[in-house]
Amino acid sequence: MITLCVLYYFRRLSWLSRDQHWINSLLGCIMTNGVWEIKEISLANSTVQLCVSANPNIHPQAGQYFLTFSPQMDEPLAVPLFFAGTSNTDWILSGQISTQWQPGTRLHWRGPLGHGFQLPPASRRVALVDWKTQAYSLPALVSLALAQDANVVWYSHRLPEWLPPSVEVLPLESLADAWDWADYLAIECDYKDIPQLVAALMTSSSRKPGCITEFLLRTSLTCGGMAECGVCAVRTKTGLKLACKDGPVFNTDQLELTV
Amino acid sequence: MNGDVRPELFLSPGWMNAAGFLGFTPLAGSSIGQSPVAFVTNPISYKPRTSAADRFCSPFPGGFLLHTGWPNPGFRKAVKQYSARWARSEVQVYVHLLAEQAHEVNQMVRALEETDGAAAIELSLPPTTKDDLRLQLVKAALGELPVTVCVPLDQVNAAWVGEVVDLGISWLVVSAPRGMVRNGTGGFARGRMYGPGLFPQMLQAIGCLRAYGIPFVAGSGVYDQQSIQALLSAGASAVQLDAVLWRGWEIENSG
Numbered sequence: 001m002i003t004l005c006v007l008y009y010f011r012r013l014s015w016l017s018r019d020q021h022w023i024n025s026l027l028g029c030i031m032t033n034g035v036w037e038i039k040e041i042s043l044a045n046s047t048v049q050l051c052v053s054a055n056p057n058i059h060p061q062a063g064q065y066f067l068t069f070s071p072q073m074d075e076p077l078a079v080p081l082f083f084a085g086t087s088n089t090d091w092i093l094s095g096q097i098s099t100q101w102q103p104g105t106r107l108h109w110r111g112p113l114g115h116g117f118q119l120p121p122a123s124r125r126v127a128l129v130d131w132k133t134q135a136y137s138l139p140a141l142v143s144l145a146l147a148q149d150a151n152v153v154w155y156s157h158r159l160p161e162w163l164p165p166s167v168e169v170l171p172l173e174s175l176a177d178a179w180d181w182a183d184y185l186a187i188e189c190d191y192k193d194i195p196q197l198v199a200a201l202m203t204s205s206s207r208k209p210g211c212i213t214e215f216l217l218r219t220s221l222t223c224g225g226m227a228e229c230g231v232c233a234v235r236t237k238t239g240l241k242l243a244c245k246d247g248p249v250f251n252t253d254q255l256e257l258t259v
Numbered sequence: 260m261n262g263d264v265r266p267e268l269f270l271s272p273g274w275m276n277a278a279g280f281l282g283f284t285p286l287a288g289s290s291i292g293q294s295p296v297a298f299v300t301n302p303i304s305y306k307p308r309t310s311a312a313d314r315f316c317s318p319f320p321g322g323f324l325l326h327t328g329w330p331n332p333g334f335r336k337a338v339k340q341y342s343a344r345w346a347r348s349e350v351q352v353y354v355h356l357l358a359e360q361a362h363e364v365n366q367m368v369r370a371l372e373e374t375d376g377a378a379a380i381e382l383s384l385p386p387t388t389k390d391d392l393r394l395q396l397v398k399a400a401l402g403e404l405p406v407t408v409c410v411p412l413d414q415v416n417a418a419w420v421g422e423v424v425d426l427g428i429s430w431l432v433v434s435a436p437r438g439m440v441r442n443g444t445g446g447f448a449r450g451r452m453y454g455p456g457l458f459p460q461m462l463q464a465i466g467c468l469r470a471y472g473i474p475f476v477a478g479s480g481v482y483d484q485q486s487i488q489a490l491l492s493a494g495a496s497a498v499q500l501d502a503v504l505w506r507g508w509e510i511e512n513s514g
Contacts, residue, residue: 033507067505067506069506069507071508071509074321074455074482075506076318076321076322076323076453076454076455076456076482076502076506077316077318077323077502077505077506078505078506078507108507108509110507220315220316222316222325222502222505223280223505224505226280226281226282226286226504226505227279227280227281227282227301227504227505228282228283228301228330229279229280229301229325229327230309230310230311230314230327230328230329230330231310231314231315231316231325231326231327233309233310233314233330240309240310240330
């Protein structure tokens with residue numbers, strides 16, 4: 001336990017941010033399970049969010065997810081819920097939430113699963129990109145970035161009404177400018193949209209990114225790493241990786257990005 | 260029956276995972292709070308396979324359709340990588356082989372006979388193939404280890420099943436049926452069907468399976484403990500669980 005606490009401390013320092021996957025692998029052992037009761041369901045910027053009691057022993061990162069299911073309902077698969085932030089002593093979770101879930105519904109969960117975003121503490125110019133999705137995890141990065149006095153720009157195809165006034169909102173058409181300005185870029189997009197995204201980001205696939213860039217790739221997260229079933233496989237420079245356990249957040253240096 | 264002595268293996272009543280649902284090596288615990296009676300590896304092919312380019316998971320009312328391409332490192336690498344853990348496993352390990360060519364099946368099975376840790380061979384046959392090729396593939400697998408053959412739920416009545424049974428396999432396993440969904444571009448996508456909506460069909464198939472006169476492992480659509488008990492009471496020797504292992508069930512009601 002002491003070793004894991006030390007590892008957690010090192011991860012919070014984040015000076016290892018780009019080479020710390022071995023630490024995250026060990027921290028993955030902290031994954032646990034339990035039961036939540038949904039406190040509240042709300043709609044924020046077209047995204048349905050859940051509010052549940054935070055577990056003080058777990059510290060999920062933006063981009064990590066929990067696999068959840070309600071035993072009262074006949075759902076064949078667990079629903080991935082992404083950590084979207086905190087509110088007092090509660091967690092905000094986001095995902096493709098069942099329409100049958102109501103406040104008071106019990107949810108069995110396991111997690112946090114996968115690798116999340118690694119916002120470097122030194123970053124002062126943070127660009128967050130909601131690439132034609134309903135961003136599940138980026139909201140958690142907004143508060144983290146603002147807490148470290150970073151300037152934050154949100155790129156989106158829609159105007160999010162919930163963003164703090166200090167966050168600048170820009171359209172996706174101006175995304176290529178992010179390279180020149182940002183020192184950290186976090187993107188949430190469907191895996192199938194990668195070619196369009198890369199085309200918008202770079203004039204050619206060989207162009208080097210100018211800042212630390214991480215992608216949350218939205219794909220089916222069915223087994224949560226239990227089976228290596230391969231349905232969430234993502235092309236990387238070292239072959240196919242599984243989004244459910246090697247992701248869903250990947251560094252741009254890992255990914256095979258082709259236009 | 261062809262008169263050959265069928266290799267014996269006691270099949271304990273209880274649950275085991277369906278191939279493809281718990282990886283290549285047994286886990287320390289289970290998501291459903293009970294210990295399995297055996298562990299079935301992910302499907303292993305003779306040559307390495309990567310995830311299918313058109314992989315998908317598509318829900319439908321009562322279940323979901325899954326197409327993955329059964330990615331695996333290939334037989335040689337899988338044995339090298341996992342056989343030590345199979346040998347150390349506290350539960351019996353059944354190695355699931357994807358049968359494509361008879362000579363490949365023969366090579367894989369002979370190698371497994373020399374490998375510690377493999378208690379039985381579970382064979383899945385290509386989804387679209389002629390009956391005589393199916394028989395060749397099963398014949399190639401017969402040997403010192405017990406051989407079990409997967410029969411998709413929608414094919415338990417097919418003529419080839421009785422012929423396979425007559426070759427001297429040890430038991431049958433009911434596996435996921437195949438289905439199609441619209442793929443969003445106007446076409447159709449094929450995959451394996453899972454989910455609680457299949458359970459009534461599984462229960463209905465029991466009568467047919469009993470008629471074959473050999474043990475069988477029921478599978479498909481099992482999402483709660485009552486379903487396991489129902490299948491065992493109806494004559495199944497054991498039950499395979501699939502996607503419920505990823506989802507979990509309510510352990511506190513496990514009585």
